[in-house]
Amino acid sequence: MLSIDCPHCGPRAQSEFAYDRTLDAIVPLAMPPAEAMRALYTRANPRGWSDELWHHRFGCRAWLVVRRHTVTHAIESVIGYAP
């Protein structure tokens, strides 16, 4: 189980968080349909560092950007989401 260092709450167990998506899968409302579908369905799936949107669902409920390595599970940074 990952330990995620929430900027508001400090290090907490992964079970308090909900993974939402990678940042490149966020679909702004104004995005043209073809691009939006690419963002939803044709994602990078990197082997390495991945910037991900997480929700501190059972904590402070903040939406966070977690930079996580998909092979080693190392977490480089956890910051609040800002568009």
Place this chain on the structure above:
Amino acid sequence: MSGPARIPGGARATIAFTFDGVAMRARPGDTLAAALLANGVGLVARSFKYHRPRGVMTAGVEEPNALVTIGTGGRTEPNTRSTDVFVYDGLVARSQNRWPSLKVDAGAVLGLAAPVFAAGFYYKTFFGPPKRWMRYEHFIRRAAGLGPAPVAADPDPYEHRAAFCDALVVGSGPTGLAAAKAAAAAGDRVLLVEQDADLGGTLLSDGGDVASIEVARAAIAAAGGRILTRTTASGLWDHGFVTLSERVAEPGQPGALAQRLWQVRAKRIVLATGAIERPLTFAGNDRPGVMLARAVRTYIARFGVLPGKRVVIATNNDDAYRTADAVAAAGGEVVAILDSRAELSAVATVAKTRFPVFTNAVPVSTQARATGLTAVEADIWTERFTYAADCLAVSGGFTPVVHLHSQGGGKLDWRADIQAYVPGATLQDIVTVGSAAGEVEAISPDTVALAHPKSSFIDFQNDVTAADVDLAYAEGYRSVEHLKRYTTLGMGTDQGKTSNMAALGRLAGAAGVSIPAAGLTTFRPPYTPLTLGALAGPDGGGHAAPSRRLALGDCHDALAPIWQPLGLWHRPRAYSQGGESLHAAALREARAVRTAAGIIDVSTLAKFIVSGPDAAALLEIVCATRVAKLAVGRGRYTVMLREDGMVMDDGTVWRLGETRYLLTSSTGGADRMEAHLGYARHVVASNLRVSVVAVQEAFAGIALAGPDAAAILERLTGAAAPAHMGVADAMVAGVPVLILAASYSGERAFELYPVGDAAVPVWDALIAAGAMPYGIEALEFLRIEKGHIVGGGEVDGRTTPHDLRLERMLQKGGGFVGASALDRPALAASDRLQLVGLTSPQPIPEGAMLVAAGGAPVEGHVTAGGLRVLGEGGVALALLRGGRARNGDTLLATSPTRGLEARVTVTDPVFYDPEGARYRG
């Protein structure tokens, strides 16, 4: 041959236990294996596949052979290693996989049929004629296997706990104690865990600085640390997360607490997990009396049991010579030491002055009678010798316990001098010390040609022989992962702890490559078997999931309804009276709603207060329908889409004030909707000035519906009832309530939201005023008849607003979540599954397929089936290919698995009051 026996002196055997019904005595501190050996029991178990007689081979958790069933009734624990159970008064142990008895076992004839059951037997049988498998299956299922699982419920409680520490030290042998002491001295909070009942590891059998145990204990205590014995670090995961399983009571032992599962987050981890001795491969190496050399001296030194009077030792390293000393000191005779190495080592040279030591000497086979081992045949240089012996102590070197390191993502390095893997690089803060790090005796790497590979066992627990490995290789299984699955090697409760390296060696030999080139199977948690009870912890039975209780729970209980679980909620399904069936009760309740008035608990609906200057803007992003033009005090039906354009949920939105809205959505989708609103608020439209508060549990809710509903409400509130989709504040039975005039049933209806725990007087007042309570089964009848969709039924994650005939409600300009996805051409295809109604003179089976005739292609399915509440015949909602253009078609709704079918006619999905005259009032 008298077999193993207790060495004179030492504590009295005061503990009474039974093995296969025979009363025996044990000393305090004995493992079951030690106690069995002390009582002269050499034969403990029958093997998994061939029913070969097996005895105790090890003195630790790696034991592959001596598995027993412990305990009775709900406390039964099968497949328990007798080497990992500490005897207590009243322990009941039984042997497994034997019939009629351990000594006379009918299944042992399987041994004669061994060639038939060689590697890949199952696969070959599957690929053979089907009849062959049908013939074998019954026989094999009974013959092969381990102990059966208990049927009765476990009466003892289990517990989960969390812990944090600066340094987690796994293993309390000399290096583990030193590491724990050093960490404590540095001021670290130390957690020291030991799977044995006593601290000390090899100190307990080989002696040494025994005083260090108490020194470390004091240092850990002084620094505020903790020591857990009978506790196994069973899994090591990411970021210093370790699971520990603690045996509070021994297997089968009654206690206030059976086991405790710890979840530990450690800043730093020290693995002092030791090394496991490997057996040697030769014919009959699985017989009772063949034991690991270190285990032999553990039984002597720690438990006061001499496993044999005449002991032959076979080794490829210096460590086993200590066993010779121990056997001699305990009064046993060392018949011969067979050293496979060509040259005498320094240790062997010293030993040769006391014992008959032979170089270039290997065991070839064993002889045995029912009572145990009788002789060992050995090749010494080029000659064969036979030694009369009742115990053969073997040492094939030591395998460092790298499991936890490897589970945590650490790499492994090959060490040729010890013919084993040792921990390599790791990205976590983990250090491995002592013999687990490879500080073990070097061995002779020479492999020995086997005279009888078919009876030379590599994996004792799974009855895999050297010949099986050879056969698998010959049949093309080159990868060690394939070899494992083909032969079952390394599976089972011991996970190959004593066998993996020998198997790798054999495979590498067959392939003519080095062992590292042959690969290695993955180490997965748990290190030793966990009981299901420990995993479940306190979350069993009625506590398997949290239960969410309705504010009106007591009111429902008083009516003894039939309950329906819905997520974590339990909702009344129907209030059956006087032995009514569910169906009859629901129909009676639905008719009351259609002809008079009924009330239903709708407290579980998801509810959100959305407020702020941009509240409407946020709602128009989440909801696919217009919201901004809603007048204060009015509400409307709405639908929410996923980003892919599929309908996620539906609900209602109410404008309570200028910048204050209430959004409701379905019970089952409440958590998803909360996350979705959060995503919209914080990610998609984080610039909006709006707050979203989930208030699902802040208000109970009661829906009052029926032709009499308005009159009842007016009588209770003393005020005019609000118009359809209107909002009102009122007092009912002295309780302030928010009234929303929404109808799901199709009748004039009002949702009453009293504040929190004051709901009961409102419910009671409504009943006193003549409303009949109805459950969700009646609600199903009512909503199907009105063609109202529901999440999980028609809203199945694959239906668009157009599929559900909702497209006219959508905001014209887009701008809501899912809008852009709706333009995809495929979603406009005319043959999509679309919502239709079905009618029939008879009931329409829910879940049935829709076909033109029996055997024709499936064109859709029935999502919900009901009856006309006041009329005759069945009605249903369905998703039908191109359904919107198929009114008047006749189809067959068929469910062959249940033997149900009905002729149906396709209609619009509204069967009752299509003009909506009734709910407008």
